[in-house]
Amino acid sequence: MSLRRYHAPVWDQPLIMAQSVRGRRGQLFPTNGVGAPDVPPSLARKAPPALPEIAEPDVLRHYLRLSQETMGMLGISLFGTCTMKYNPRRGEQLANRPFVAGVHPDQPAETIQGLLEIVHRFDQMLRGLSGLDQFVFQAAGGADAAFTHACLTRAWHAARGEAGQRTEIITSIQSHPCNPATAATAGFEVITLPLGENGYPTLDALTAAVSERTAALMINNPDDMGVYNPEITEWVRVVKRAGGLVFYDHANFNGVMSKIRARDLGFDACMFMLHKTFGVSKGGGGPAVGAYGCTAELAPFLPGPIVVEDGGSYRLETPAASLGKVREYLGNLHQVVKAYAWARAMGADGIAEASDMSVILNNYMEKRLLQIRGVTRSHAGQPGYRLEMTRYSLETLHAETGVTAVDVQNRMADFGIDAMWLSHEPWIVPHPFTPEAGEAWSREDIDYWIDVLAHVVDEAYRDPELVRSAPHNQVVRKLADTSLDDPAVWATTWAAHQRKKAARDAAAARVAAE
């Protein structure tokens, strides 16, 4: 296959703050009858905000150009764990219309029956996919759903008179960082289990970790290397026997949809990422939804309100022992509408097919990728088929050429392939990378992705500097190897940058003068 003659658009747009021309306007508001603002004298704004003054069409073109300087899903993105799939445009369009976008969350329930019915129906559908009894959508992302579980765990044990006793949450080094991080935020101590040689922690390690202090287990399965822990039901038993709750982080649900259900494996609760598995647009990192589901036993502790069906109409109700809230209102309901649209378009057969397809494509990729020089697969002790992802290593390539996984990532972007995911910290596999094909990329796209990687690896052996200095066809070249952790340099705002740059320039001038 010949590779694309791709080059990213380059507009060299000045920062919007640098485009200001005094007197220009981008929006007007009615001023008829509006006098001078009468704020209390102590609160009068002394200087107008240093915002740019720009006309409407110029703002539009500026951000259109910035959008063009973002490759996104126009290229091929197999960013592992994020399940980069198609976002059906009908759902996107409907969710932007006033009957969703114009709804205030505190409207009387009788005025949003359509929306509440969708929430209720989707809750029912997730119950079917998980076996659990109640779902809520308040959590504004997967990490927020993990936090929901940590808060629920806290409330659950407190209600049993074990507040202050059950203070430990167990997870594995292969869990997403949000599990230990949200557990710690909720005041739990985190016990992190290392992996055994099969790519998952040993049952012995778990058994040694549980005690009367165990509050919960927060675990993913399969993990983000495509490895399924076959002892998971025994894990559930061990933790429950010790009095802990078991939470299933279903971030990697795509490969096992319809194949397994959280309830059947014994889990008390799980989360689904609607912005990953259920076709909702990611927005570059949200708004997102971590749909949190649990058993009827745990349901009284859920964050409220929840949608309750009552003789064909829908109302909002706060669960009896609610943990409170993890975020205001019911959640990112426009995203729930999109997820519902996706799931309805797929149906049970389509969902099963998507799971099949994501695993087929991953294994197809694996077969071809492992033929590429310098590419190896993690965990030799786990030789079988992986599920929807496989963790690879470029350790050999690095040893033989000095080229790193990040270099390869940068060079692939020169051919219209966006960043492949590497791995969460810590890197337990050296020079890792983790593509995820999902079900929505064509075989031609997958082949192209592999061809690009093969080409870049070939370049790495022939001309490593070409790869190390990549990208060459992107909007900008790679970042200079200087730390952004220097307070004299870092700047999250233009004002900070200008101030610091002036200080540096002045210091340099002083040195030059001396």
Place this chain on the structure above:
Amino acid sequence: MVERAHPFMPNSAPPLKAALLAELGVKSAEELFDQIPAAHRFHGDLGQPPALASELELDRHLQALLRRNRPAAEAISFLGGGIWHHHVPAVVDEIVGRAEFLTPVWGTPSSDFGRNQAWFEFTSQLGALLELELVGLPVYSWGCAAGHALRMAVRMTGRRRVLVPAWMCPERRAVIDSYCRSATPDMAIVVDAVACRPGGALDPAALAAAIGPDVAAVYFENPAYLGSFEPAAAEIVALARGAGAEAIVGVDPSSLGICAPPGQYGADIAVGTLQPLGIHMHAGGGLGGFIASRDEVRYAAEYPTLLNSIAETVDGKLAFGLMLFHQCSYGSREEGKDWTGNSTYLWAVAAAAYMALLGPEGFRELGALIRHRTRQAAAALAPLAGLRLVAPDAAFKELVVDFAPSGRTVAEVNAALLERGIFGGLDLSRRIPALGQSALFSFTEMHDDAAIAALVQSLEEILS
């Protein structure tokens, strides 16, 4: 096996799927799942409704459901209290609908350059509105931002008690409480409520009595949840800092064209909502939060958010990169500062375009108009029998209307308003019982003379 290819799955055409299976040397996909023990497998009914794989049928179904909604944005609505119907410029709608911003998750600093620039323009412009130089990438909401900021203050001061207004948005307060509780009791953050004056500004005497050497942070809002500007903002900040506490202010950015920014009165940390900055309500999905502070190491070192800094490429060109990445949960798991993850980053792009469209004059006009509408409504409502306005003079965007003189409940009044096609104010009797049968009516730039007149006339009829 689906009989027809599914439109979302290019390889689902049976011959294409068969070819892939042949490549793998397997007869069916089933063989690829051999890692999963048979006893774990589910073979029952997934309980899904029938598929609507044709867009035509799907659209018909969804529209039939959604047309039953009566959105506030298409009615005369006075609902606010944390999320508001504001004007969303058409340009903002187009920008956030661009597939390049709408659909991706993460690329390289080079391939994400445009988005990173938009993010930097978001933080830079928000910083200009706030007069603060350090601004993080967004968090989920105002409440979440406040929760994180309080935790930052606790880490900075080593103290575990924080003060918040007694009459704050109950939704927001509930989120703060979730962020402050702990599974380990002596790690919990004690949240103490400070009494408020009518309209919601802090009672200075109550604050003076509550502050002490064990207080990590004083959190106040300007304007308050109940609408009042906080005229003593500078004094509150001075009192907090005098006690060695951090002064955290929650602000609504739509006020900042006319109201002093947090930087002007010396607040240490500012938090607030992105939603007024060009984002539709989306039934609650329009929320986004921000955290900002002075650009000092002491504060920067405690941010839980991702921080998008200006940077340079190898050839000296402008670029953007993440600073202090090691301190976020992606970098350090449970050792990181709280946590981060997917957030509301699309709304950062919306807010960047919105702030650029408004500019300094637009924000001044917007703030003046909201203040004008609030005062106009107060003046029109004041003469009505059966209601009493609470602290209307200092109100911005929100006005407390007490229906006690009428003997009616808010629920009754609102039901009668709804019959007339009007969404009345938030029922405070359920949210802040101390305020009795009061409602929080919100007025923004979306209300014209006719909307206010319709409210006045309807209330006149209902209360007479």
